[in-house]
Amino acid sequence: MERMKKGRSERSFGRERKDEPYYNRHNRFKEVASSSSNSSPASASDSPTNPQNLVGTCPDMCPAKERAQRERLRDLSILERLNGDASKTSAALAVKKFCRTISSADLNLADIRPLPVLKQTLDYLMKLLDSTKFPFETLHDFIFDRTRSIRQDLTRQNLVSLEAAQIYEDIVKFHIISHRKLAKCRERPEISSLCHLNVEQLIKCLLSLYDIYRLIGKGKGISDNEAEFYSLFVLLHLGNSLPNMGETLSLWYRQLAYSVHMTKEVRVAKKILRYAEMGNFKLFFSTVAMDLTNLQVSLIEPFLDEVRARAIVQFNQSCYKLQPFPLRHLSELLMVKEDELEQLCKSCSLETSMDVTGIKYLPCKQATFCIPKIGLPFNGLSTNQICSDT
Amino acid sequence: MAAFLSLAESQRRIAGYLNRFADAIARQDGATLRPLLAVSSAASLLPLADALSNFSDSSRLVSQSDHIAQFAEILLPLLRSIQSHRLGRFAEAYSSYEKAANSFLQEFRNWETPWAMETVQTIALEIRLLAEKGDRELASSGKSPEKLKGAGSFLMKVFGALAGKGPKRVGALYITCQLFKIYFKLGTVHLCRSVIRSIETARIFDFEEFPVKDKVTYMYYTGRLEVFNENFLAADQKLTYSLARSDPLNMSNMRMILKYLIPVKLSIGILPKMSLLKKYNLMEYSGVIDALKTGDVRLLRQALQEHEEQFLRSGVYLVLEKLELIVYQRLVKKIYMIQKQKDPDKAHQIKLDTIIKALKWLGIEIDTDEGECIVTMLIYKNLVKGYFAHKSKVCVLSKSDPFPKLCGKPVMT
Numbered sequence: 001m002e003r004m005k006k007g008r009s010e011r012s013f014g015r016e017r018k019d020e021p022y023y024n025r026h027n028r029f030k031e032v033a034s035s036s037s038n039s040s041p042a043s044a045s046d047s048p049t050n051p052q053n054l055v056g057t058c059p060d061m062c063p064a065k066e067r068a069q070r071e072r073l074r075d076l077s078i079l080e081r082l083n084g085d086a087s088k089t090s091a092a093l094a095v096k097k098f099c100r101t102i103s104s105a106d107l108n109l110a111d112i113r114p115l116p117v118l119k120q121t122l123d124y125l126m127k128l129l130d131s132t133k134f135p136f137e138t139l140h141d142f143i144f145d146r147t148r149s150i151r152q153d154l155t156r157q158n159l160v161s162l163e164a165a166q167i168y169e170d171i172v173k174f175h176i177i178s179h180r181k182l183a184k185c186r187e188r189p190e191i192s193s194l195c196h197l198n199v200e201q202l203i204k205c206l207l208s209l210y211d212i213y214r215l216i217g218k219g220k221g222i223s224d225n226e227a228e229f230y231s232l233f234v235l236l237h238l239g240n241s242l243p244n245m246g247e248t249l250s251l252w253y254r255q256l257a258y259s260v261h262m263t264k265e266v267r268v269a270k271k272i273l274r275y276a277e278m279g280n281f282k283l284f285f286s287t288v289a290m291d292l293t294n295l296q297v298s299l300i301e302p303f304l305d306e307v308r309a310r311a312i313v314q315f316n317q318s319c320y321k322l323q324p325f326p327l328r329h330l331s332e333l334l335m336v337k338e339d340e341l342e343q344l345c346k347s348c349s350l351e352t353s354m355d356v357t358g359i360k361y362l363p364c365k366q367a368t369f370c371i372p373k374i375g376l377p378f379n380g381l382s383t384n385q386i387c388s389d390t
Numbered sequence: 391m392a393a394f395l396s397l398a399e400s401q402r403r404i405a406g407y408l409n410r411f412a413d414a415i416a417r418q419d420g421a422t423l424r425p426l427l428a429v430s431s432a433a434s435l436l437p438l439a440d441a442l443s444n445f446s447d448s449s450r451l452v453s454q455s456d457h458i459a460q461f462a463e464i465l466l467p468l469l470r471s472i473q474s475h476r477l478g479r480f481a482e483a484y485s486s487y488e489k490a491a492n493s494f495l496q497e498f499r500n501w502e503t504p505w506a507m508e509t510v511q512t513i514a515l516e517i518r519l520l521a522e523k524g525d526r527e528l529a530s531s532g533k534s535p536e537k538l539k540g541a542g543s544f545l546m547k548v549f550g551a552l553a554g555k556g557p558k559r560v561g562a563l564y565i566t567c568q569l570f571k572i573y574f575k576l577g578t579v580h581l582c583r584s585v586i587r588s589i590e591t592a593r594i595f596d597f598e599e600f601p602v603k604d605k606v607t608y609m610y611y612t613g614r615l616e617v618f619n620e621n622f623l624a625a626d627q628k629l630t631y632s633l634a635r636s637d638p639l640n641m642s643n644m645r646m647i648l649k650y651l652i653p654v655k656l657s658i659g660i661l662p663k664m665s666l667l668k669k670y671n672l673m674e675y676s677g678v679i680d681a682l683k684t685g686d687v688r689l690l691r692q693a694l695q696e697h698e699e700q701f702l703r704s705g706v707y708l709v710l711e712k713l714e715l716i717v718y719q720r721l722v723k724k725i726y727m728i729q730k731q732k733d734p735d736k737a738h739q740i741k742l743d744t745i746i747k748a749l750k751w752l753g754i755e756i757d758t759d760e761g762e763c764i765v766t767m768l769i770y771k772n773l774v775k776g777y778f779a780h781k782s783k784v785c786v787l788s789k790s791d792p793f794p795k796l797c798g799k800p801v802m803t
Contacts, residue, residue, distance in 0.1 A: 250618045250705040255577045258699045274711060279767030282759040311763075318766035320779040320786070333759055 054157050056112025061121040062094035063111040070094070079128065079142050095121060098148040113153050115163055122150055122167055129174065140178050140194070147171045148201065151208065160215045168209040169229060175202035176232075176298050183302035183378045199236075206233050227263035228293055230256070234269035235296060238276060238303045268292060272300070281311045285335040289381060301380050308334045308341070308379075309348055313369050316350065316362065324361035327352060331382075340379045400445035407438050408451060408465060412458045415497075418505040424512050427468070427494075429475050429487060430519045439476035442469055463493040475520070484517075484524035484537045488544055491517060499551050504558045511561060514548060514568045517541045522575070542572045542581070549585065555594055562595065563604035570611040582615060606632045610647055617650050618705050622800040625654045645670045653706040656682065656713055659796025674700060678710055685721030688752045690714055715801055718764055719773040721748060722785075723793045738776075738787040745785075758783065771801050 060067075067089055070076055074087050080095065082088040096113065113121065125143050151171065154164055175198055182195045206229065213226050237249055253261070260266055268291050275284035284307065288297065311334055315325055331338040342352050342360065349368045353361050407426065414423035425432050442448060448469050453459045471486035491513050498506055518541055525535035545565055552562040566585050573581045589595055589608075597605070613628030629651040636643050652662055652675050661682060667673055677693025680686070694701065694710060701707035722740065725748055730737035742761045749756055756764070765785050768774040775788035 248618050248620070250620075250708050251577075251579055253702050253707060254705050256702075258702070261698070261702060277712065278714060278764070279770065280760060280763045282757070282763050314763075314766050314770045315780075318769035318778050320777045323779045323781040325780050 054107070054109060054112065056114045056117075056153060056157055057109045058096075058111055058113045059117060060091045060094070061113070061117070061124060062089075062091070062096045063113075064091075065111065066096060067091070067094045070097075077142050078138065079134065095125065095142075095146040096149045096153075098145045098152060107156065112156055113150075114157070115159055115161075118150050118153055118167060119163065122147070122170055126170060126174065129177065136181050137191070137194070140182065140198075143174060144178070144198065144201065147174060151205065155208075160212050162216060165209060165212045165216065168205055168212065169225065172202060172205050172209065172229065172232070173295065175199075175205060176295065180298050180301055186302075186378065199239075203233075203236065227260060227265040228295060230260050230263070231265040231269035231296060232299055234266060234273060235300050237273060238300055238307070240306055265293065265296070269296065276307050276310070279310070279314055281307070281333060285333065285381075289335060297381065302378060304336075304381065305344060305379055308336060308344060312345060312348060312350065312362070316364050316366055316369060319364035321363070321365045324353060324363040327360040327362055330362060335381050336379050337382050340382075344379065395440055395444045397445055400441035401451065403438055403441040404445060404448055404469075405451055408458045411465065412461060415461070416457070418501075418503070420505050420508050423506065424509045427490075427509060427516065428512055429468075429472055429483065429516055430523070431516070435472055436476070439472050442473040443476065461493075461497075464490050464497070466490075467493070471520075480520065480523035480527045481525075481537060484520040484541075487516065487520050488540065491544065492547075495548060495551055502556075504556075504561065507558065507561045510548065510552075511564050514545055514565050517544055518568050518572055521572075538572055538576055542569060542576070542578075545569050545572070546585075549588070553588060553592065553594065559594055560599055560601070563589065563600040563608055567604060567607040567611065570608075574611070574614075579615065579618070582611070586612060586615075602635055606635050613647075614650050614705075617654060617709065620709065622654050622657045623798075625650070626658060626798075629654060641670065645672065648672055649704060650706065653709045656716075657709055657800050658798050659716070660798070678713065681717050682713060682720060685717055685719075685724050686752060687714060687717050687721065687749065688754055690717050712801070715768065715771060715773060716796070719768055719793060721745070722765075722768065722774060726787065726792065738789060738792065740785045740787065742778075742783040742785065773801065 071087050071089060076086060076089050076094070080089045080093045082090050082093060096111075125146055128139060129143060131139060150167065154167065178198050179195070179202065182191055182198060186192050186195055209229060210233075213229075217226070233252070234249070268287065272284060272287060272292070275281070275287065288300065288304075292300075312330075315330070319325060327338055327341055331341040334341065336344070338360065345352050345362060349370050350366050351363065351368075353363050355361065410422065411426050413419075414426070425434060429435065449462075449466060451458075452462050452465050452469075458465070467486040467489035471483045471490060474480070474483035474486060494513060495510075498510060518538070521537040521541035524537035528535045528537065545568055549562060549565045549569070552558045552565060566589055569585055570582055573579055589597070600608075609628045609632040613625050613632060616622075616625035616628060629647055633644070633647045633651060636647060638644060648666070648670050649672060652667075652672065655662060656675075656678065661679055662675075664676065664679070667676055667679070674693075674697045677689055677696065681690035681693060690713065694707070698707065701710060722745060725740055725744055726737055729740065742758060742765065745765065746756055746758070746761050749761075762778065762780070762783070765774070765778050769776060769778060769785075772794060774785070775790075775792045775794060776786050778785050
């Protein structure tokens with residue numbers, strides 16, 4: 001057996017600090033030796049649980065065996081049906097389903113899709129996202145499940161590469177688009193649970209993506225792409241009712257490379273959180289409008305009304321009863337349309353008033369504020385506040 | 391070195407070690423047994439290690455007498471580990487040691503009294519130290535470091551062996567602390583939860599029974615967890631417990647505890663003296679404390695930026711960042727006191743303009759909207775008592791106690 005190389009290797013792994021964990025806990029991907037020339041082959045692994053580097057051989061988006069089985073069982077999504085026939089599909093329409101329980105003993109290489117096929121599958125799914133033939137929930141359900149299956153195939157093959165990272169990035173984008181679209185109708189109870197599950201998968205996806213960045217980056221300078229995707233995890237903490245992300249932000253910051261902390265995207269994300277925390281709504285909204293990327297804005301848009309509600313309650317409680325807050329001014333500050341703001345106040349059980357000239361106000365010191373159980377309405381970012389006199 | 395060692399001498403050393411091992415167990419002599427297992431830390435094992443490199447048939451020596459052979463499953467991997475460690479093959483040294491430790495644990499379970507408790511604790515320490523060395527070795531040769539993770543699993547087994555009604559349970563806290571050290575190093579801090587639950591809620595454990603040294607370490611780590619979760623009152627209680635029972639002359643321990651206790655104290659309104667910072671070399675907090683004393687927001691931001699990386703690594707950055715509100719409170723209070731000197735009757739009315747000017751003087755530019763946000767936030771969080779008149783842009787303070795102190799409670803969330 002080949003002797004392990006002793007001494008320093010070509011790659012540097014950064015200074016060792018006493019407190020710093022050098023092993024990432026989400027390390028679902030073991031070191032892949034295949035891409036680099038100077039590391040020893042898989043024979044060096046001494047642990048029996050180290051998965052071998054499988055390479056799938058399935059040439060289609062869905063393995064033929066599964067296609068036949070699901071045709072028989074009539075277990076085809078409406079998007080997979082050939083000419084609407086619930087018992088017929090084709091290689092061009094069927095996409096492999098996510099399967100929760102599969103023991104590694106039953107793995108058949110013919111059922112696993114290699115990287116190029118996974119890319120093709122993802123491209124197909126992303127095109128579907130734009131389809132107008134089906135209601136969004138149907139599309140979401142389908143793509144949600146089928147992208148999960150793509151991620152499963154990636155993990156099973158231990159794929160750690162730039163292409164794998166790009167696949168994860170695209171899946172993250174899908175979850176963010178869904179997050180936004182679903183939020184628009186979140187008063188409906190069935191949608192709100194979909195929202196929750198979607199965010200859960202978004203987080204899992206991000207964490208897997210970070211594993212890959214770490215393994216392919218190895219302390220070298222990172223691309224702008226990575227910084228943006230790291231910043232998304234920070235921005236997620238803006239939402240109040242999110243699924244447990246496993247650890248607090250302080251802990252996550254500890255293990256994040258300082259070079260990532262210093263990037264523009266992560267810095268602005270931290271600022272956003274700080275402004276919301278400090279109640280500096282002026283800078284919060286102006287930074288959101290001016291300094292965030294499109295992807296970042298898409299992610300936090302569903303949270304904006306939560307922030308606005310916090311602003312409303314802050315002003316309501318701190319201001320003077322005899323000097324009610326003009327809604328117009330407040331709506332400009334919070335970058336929302338005046339009538340949407342009025343609606344938001346009403347949803348939070350706060351009254352608005354109107355004076356003789358028709359100008360609307362928020363009277364202060366109302367004791368009735370409460371966030372509605374069904375969640376807040378979704379109002380995006382309105383930056384054109386030059387509205388004509390009402 | 392090995393060249394000067396005769397075969398006979400090597401054989402003698404190995405046999406001597408084996409005999410000491412078996413005899414110690416027979417006599418239930420923990421004090422003698424313990425150093426025999428301190429692979430990475432005992433210098434006394436070096437001559438043995440040399441002998442092992444020289445004389446390759448140790449297994450024959452082990453099987454020669456029944457007295458020793460009964461412990462073959464412990465001794466053979468143990469000897470391999472000692473040899474590997476001496477040769478600098480740390481990943482191998484760990485793997486062999488884990489096998490030996492496993493077999494030892496099985497014997498330990500059968501012994502009724504806790505006579506070998508110190509040995510078990512030494513084993514726990516060694517498992518962690520060897521795993522750390524093994525992982526460093528693996529990482530530097532491009533492989534996935536997994537020994538420390540394995541050490542964690544092994545120690546959970548040890549914990550299980552101690553978590554019973556008998557007298558062995560008193561050693562459980564030491565194992566817990568080793569586990570904490572592993573989880574913190576790995577970043578898998580969430581795994582601490584289950585051990586903490588066992589210690590704190592299982593009826594077999596009485597926290598007071600544990601040795602003081604272990605309690606101090608335990609409270610230090612659980613205190614740090616509370617800091618990460620921003621439970622400042624609990625963090626204060628635990629870290630203070632640790633501090634109060636630590637040897638004040640042990641500078642390194644005191645510093646470790648204070649590093650986390652200081653941000654906690656700041657969050658509940660208690661400022662340490664500068665002399666404390668100087669004594670324990672914690673001057674990174676001096677800027678923050680000065681800012682809190684003077685209301686200088688710019689100073690706080692500078693201090694955070696200067697030590698940003700350090701604060702992020704220790705996990706206190708967000709805690710310190712949140713102190714900004716308290717600094718603003720101090721600034722507004724200063725303005726109030728100045729106004730009071732000039733015109734006591736009107737002092738309780740502070741124009742927003744004045745606050746904005748004060749911040750400008752500190753080098754921070756804000757507009758009226760921002761100023762309004764800050765002032766209403768201070769009022770909302772009960773750092774300023776009063777109200778803000780939006781139209782006239784004046785902050786009207788309450789006549790009594792307009793700047794309530796935190797009094798040991800964090801700013802309300």
